[in-house]
Amino acid sequence: MDNLSSHKSKNVEEAINARGAKLIFSPPYSPELSPIEYYWAKMKKYLKKKCAKTRDELDNAIKEACEFIDHSDISGWFRHCGYCI
Template sequence: LDNCTVHLGKDVEALIKAAGARLIYLPPYSPDFSPIENCWSKIKTRLRAIGAKTYVDLKEAIDKAFDEVSIEDLLGWFTHCCYCTSPD
């Protein structure tokens, strides 16, 4: 698990152990090196700009925001986070 606050609760630990699994936390890391953080930032920015006021509008806005994430965005975020993106 990552170190998200909701993952640190005793209930989470108890449920995982009850399922017979072992709990292993990842070491702390900077969100600056996580491409998904960049992706969520773009999606949330688009959602705020659209400003949906109803459930139906929000669902459409979410679909539109995800559709606006391009392959170029993904490659850029991985490169920015120091992941190799070359085919070699």
């Protein structure tokens, strides 16, 4: 798990332990272990190609980008980061 302070709370630890899982934190500043970093990289690449000039164009481009990123992308990013899904 990343090192966000709320992830280090006693409640989170207890909830994870109650499920029989082991809580392991990733090293500090390790974006290569965070699937969301890959999501944002693909999102930004898509938006850069769209070159939205107005707020409406940007809103539409963001919606398209969200649809462009699919379940297989997300599953792949989690596997790449070493998460068992």
